[in-house]
Amino acid sequence: MDTIYFDLDGTLTDPKPGITRSIQYALQKLDHPTIPTEDELTWCIGPPLRSSFVKMLGDRDADRAVALYRERFSDIGLYENRVYDGIGDVLTTLRASGHRLFVATSKAHVFADRIIDHFGLRQHFERVFGAELDGTRADKSHLLEHALKEVSVDPAKTLMIGDRSHDMVGAKNNGMKGIGVLYGYGSRNELIEAGAQHVCATPGAILDCIS
Missing domain, CATH: 1.10.150.240 (Putative phosphatase; domain 2)
Known part of the structure; x- marks a missing residue:
């Protein structure tokens, strides 16, 4: 990817x-x-x-x-939040391997940007995509459609990583591949039923699923 x-x-x-x-x-x-x-x-x-x-x-x-x-x-x-253990190493490795990284969240982008900055993650990401305060693009399918157009990338060569069904459905609806993570708040069944092609128990396992 x-x-x-x-x-x-x-x-x-x-x-x-x-x-x-x-x-x-x-x-x-x-x-x-x-x-x-x-x-x-x-x-x-x-x-x-x-x-x-x-x-x-x-x-x-x-x-x-x-x-x-x-x-x-x-x-x-x-x-009142914390970065998952191992995430920083995963992001550093992916960037070093030449991948372009973005955030795509249903959270309002004004809050998402503050969180990314507060926890020192900005260096890893080209851009943070989130919803508007009025709810525009809170739906993950709409958000990813917008994010793909903004970056002008081929969805078939693009990956969505998330912990809930909304992430996997949004990816599928936009022709993207989806990887589900089990250390968040979704279950294995939820993610697989929503179309996840892989599920990862830990942040480090994400690297094993990306070519």
């Missing part, structure tokens, strides 16, 4: 505390009768945020919930 797109949450970094606590904050502000635990909210890591709130609250309150989530996430939550 010449060009590789990496998901952010659950693939490059573990964002669980920041995301789940910010969801809890939003639900508390909305006086939701039950506040799920952090572990009970891990299913929200990966999919577009608004769609997760729709499942919990219905369409009417979803936009308000997103705004409340961002109140906490923009100042606190995005730093």
Whole structure:
């Protein structure tokens, strides 16, 4: 593969505390009768945020919930995060081998850019692609379509690496190959059923799947 797109949450970094606590904050502000635990909210890591709130609250309150989530996430939550062990070495090796690397995340790019900079990952990536704050391109298929056009690369020579079904479906819908990672928040069955051609248990295993 010449060009590789990496998901952010659950693939490059573990964002669980920041995301789940910010969801809890939003639900508390909305006086939701039950506040799920952090572990009970891990299913929200990966999919577009608004769609997760729709499942919990219905369409009417979803936009308000997103705004409340961002109140906490923009100042606190995005730093409650850590880079997975071994990711830096993987990115360094891939760049040294001549691959072009990009980030493609359903997270708003204004937050994704801050996370990439905060954790010292900017050197590895040519560009970070993410959603707009209004939800435009939060869908992974739309995001990858945009990212491929912006970089002007052949999808058949391009790879998407991510931890959730949305990453694999987005890749398949754009003629890309997909590699799923199991150290994030998706299961082996979820990834394979969504079209992953390989699944990797550790960051280091990604290198074995890339020619």
